Amino acid sequence: MMQESGTETKSNGSAIQNGSSGGNHLLECGGLREGRPNGETPAVDVGAADLAHVQQQQALQVARQLLLQQQQQQVSGLKSPKRNDKQPALQVPVSVAMMTPQVITPQQMQQILQQQVLSPQQLQVLLQQQQALMLQQQLQEFYKKQQEQLQLQLLQQHAGKQPKEQQQVATQQLAFQQQLLQMQQLQQQHLLSLQRQGLLTIQPGQPALPLQPLAQGMIPTELQQLWKEVTSAHTTEETTGNNHSSLDLTTTCVSSSAPSKTSLIMNPHASTNGQLSVHTPKRESLSHEEHPHSHPLYGHGVCKWPGCEAVCEDFQSFLKHLNSEHALDDRSTAQCRVQMQVVQQLELQLAKDKERLQAMMTHLHVKSTEPKTAPQPLNLVSSVTLSKSASEASPQSLPHTPTTPTAPITPVTQGPSVITTTSMHTVGPIRRRYSDKYNVPISSADIAQNQEFYKNAEVRPPFTYASLIRQAILESPEKQLTLNEIYNWFTRMFAYFRRNAATWKNAVRHNLSLHKCFVRVENVKGAVWTVDEVEFQKRRPQKISGNPSLIKNMQTSHAYCTPLNAALQASMAENSIPLYTTASMGNPTLGNLASAIREELNGAMEHTNSNESDSSPGRSPMQAVHPVHVKEEPLDPEEAEGPLSLVTTANHSPDFDHDRDYEDEPVHEDVE
DNA sequence: TCGACACTAAACAAAG
DNA sequence: TCTTTGTTTAGTGTCG
Numbered sequence: 001m002m003q004e005s006g007t008e009t010k011s012n013g014s015a016i017q018n019g020s021s022g023g024n025h026l027l028e029c030g031g032l033r034e035g036r037p038n039g040e041t042p043a044v045d046v047g048a049a050d051l052a053h054v055q056q057q058q059a060l061q062v063a064r065q066l067l068l069q070q071q072q073q074q075v076s077g078l079k080s081p082k083r084n085d086k087q088p089a090l091q092v093p094v095s096v097a098m099m100t101p102q103v104i105t106p107q108q109m110q111q112i113l114q115q116q117v118l119s120p121q122q123l124q125v126l127l128q129q130q131q132a133l134m135l136q137q138q139l140q141e142f143y144k145k146q147q148e149q150l151q152l153q154l155l156q157q158h159a160g161k162q163p164k165e166q167q168q169v170a171t172q173q174l175a176f177q178q179q180l181l182q183m184q185q186l187q188q189q190h191l192l193s194l195q196r197q198g199l200l201t202i203q204p205g206q207p208a209l210p211l212q213p214l215a216q217g218m219i220p221t222e223l224q225q226l227w228k229e230v231t232s233a234h235t236t237e238e239t240t241g242n243n244h245s246s247l248d249l250t251t252t253c254v255s256s257s258a259p260s261k262t263s264l265i266m267n268p269h270a271s272t273n274g275q276l277s278v279h280t281p282k283r284e285s286l287s288h289e290e291h292p293h294s295h296p297l298y299g300h301g302v303c304k305w306p307g308c309e310a311v312c313e314d315f316q317s318f319l320k321h322l323n324s325e326h327a328l329d330d331r332s333t334a335q336c337r338v339q340m341q342v343v344q345q346l347e348l349q350l351a352k353d354k355e356r357l358q359a360m361m362t363h364l365h366v367k368s369t370e371p372k373t374a375p376q377p378l379n380l381v382s383s384v385t386l387s388k389s390a391s392e393a394s395p396q397s398l399p400h401t402p403t404t405p406t407a408p409i410t411p412v413t414q415g416p417s418v419i420t421t422t423s424m425h426t427v428g429p430i431r432r433r434y435s436d437k438y439n440v441p442i443s444s445a446d447i448a449q450n451q452e453f454y455k456n457a458e459v460r461p462p463f464t465y466a467s468l469i470r471q472a473i474l475e476s477p478e479k480q481l482t483l484n485e486i487y488n489w490f491t492r493m494f495a496y497f498r499r500n501a502a503t504w505k506n507a508v509r510h511n512l513s514l515h516k517c518f519v520r521v522e523n524v525k526g527a528v529w530t531v532d533e534v535e536f537q538k539r540r541p542q543k544i545s546g547n548p549s550l551i552k553n554m555q556t557s558h559a560y561c562t563p564l565n566a567a568l569q570a571s572m573a574e575n576s577i578p579l580y581t582t583a584s585m586g587n588p589t590l591g592n593l594a595s596a597i598r599e600e601l602n603g604a605m606e607h608t609n610s611n612e613s614d615s616s617p618g619r620s621p622m623q624a625v626h627p628v629h630v631k632e633e634p635l636d637p638e639e640a641e642g643p644l645s646l647v648t649t650a651n652h653s654p655d656f657d658h659d660r661d662y663e664d665e666p667v668h669e670d671v672e
Numbered sequence: 673t674c675g676a677c678a679c680t681a682a683a684c685a686a687a688g
Numbered sequence: 689t690c691t692t693t694g695t696t697t698a699g700t701g702t703c704g
Binding site: 482483484509510512513514520526527 | 692693694695696
């Protein structure tokens, strides 16, 4: 037995190390679960992750090679891959050529499949990308045709056609451009997703696959020339009016995010021969004027252009570099577009997180404020277990303040859990250790809800060691665990307990030995620990005693079996009272629970009413509870608060209120 | 201020 | 001998 446990603990230790070092949680968890550091599961997880990564890399390389080959084969005749295509004449062909290489031929796809370097998901992504590219090709063809039409119309115009027709053409083109833009956006999204999955890496120096073609398609100098010709024929107002559109067309990348700047950059007048780079100085100068000594793209003597990092000794050289290397060409446009997408994604993410935060704060605020009456309980709960010392937390010991703001925020907590995560969280900042009374019985639901949080965040859970131990034991199939298994549960469920093992393990042992509710049973495999619910519940009363008013209230209301007062009921309703129902129900031993509760009540009652002797644990709750205490305890004025707090922290379900009004932790039954 | 409780730390013993 | 497990004691902080 010892050996087994010994090995387990050792593994446990390693897991802890991993956890502290920020290692893979999966691994840790797995290892912990299995009780071995190198547990199959964890190892497999890690291996799979690595394998996936390697596969991604391989797939990416293969895809690149394929694309490169294809590009070389197909484009060799058309033009060199470098796209210095500033020559208008070549613009269209080049763009088309650039595009084709990105589409993977069926043979190539087959090759990829044969190599099996891509996972099904990757393949799917690849296929999607290919589809998008195909679509884009079609659009490009359409675009070509349109250009031809435009040219024809221009010729006609020069021959004496009316400008109105030109406008029509322009609007037509605008619509088309918009379509392209949409396509491009879709493709961009797709690219981003690819990038995130590691399937695609867009290097600044290299033309991004789809981006490049798009950029060329979207910003063809030829088109600009045509546009210029068209616009030049029009009145200034018209040109200005169309400018926007032109901007959109040409600078799709920039336009969306920075319209104003775009307009500057893309200003039609500026674009003479497609060398829009001429304008870049304008932009540069502009930004430079605004920030003479600083440039968002320049810092620490390095060009901060994405992927550049060129060293520029001074600002002047930086400007030169910027104008020369990052002129308004296809590459820069593509990079800009990518950056824009990145920013958009970040903004989106930020918005989501903000929203989430808002919801969390709102939720917590409501919770904490709403029961002004019952704020205490929350605090109690939260602070609950983790005691003070912890709060001071020296880095070495379980340092956290139980109430650290980082406390778990379980938005989702609502429900049966006695201790809603919310309450726990709210507690967060409050350093109080909980008083057991409000001791929060941890329900599996609670833990489950915050599971991920506690698993990953080294936040001290707002539960007492006793509650946690109880939870661990109750969660086990046989309702019994060895010490080492309890350790493992702690480390598995809480990142916080992956550090300072000596401290918290000592505390665990201490609690096991100290509390009568934990019973050591000699088992075949050795000694296991079980929970004596009755005893566990018993503890309550004492603690509760601290809050006699609450107890009284509880008792009174329950004892008499009179309907709860409106306030109490309301509070209960507010505070997930269902606890009992769901949580406790889950317990196989609902009856036990009830009895346990009674025990608690009795104990509490006893505490409050010394006269009553009948409130023995053994007694059925109903019996014990009712007759005994009820009358003696007049309702306190505080009652209002009391019940609420109880409710909040604990578990009141209308049904079972009586049973456990004060149980803080007691009710593990919920644990299932 | 006091009692109760929880947590941490430590010492000690027993067993594998 | 070392490690783990289990018990016990002491000190401290929080809460009611």
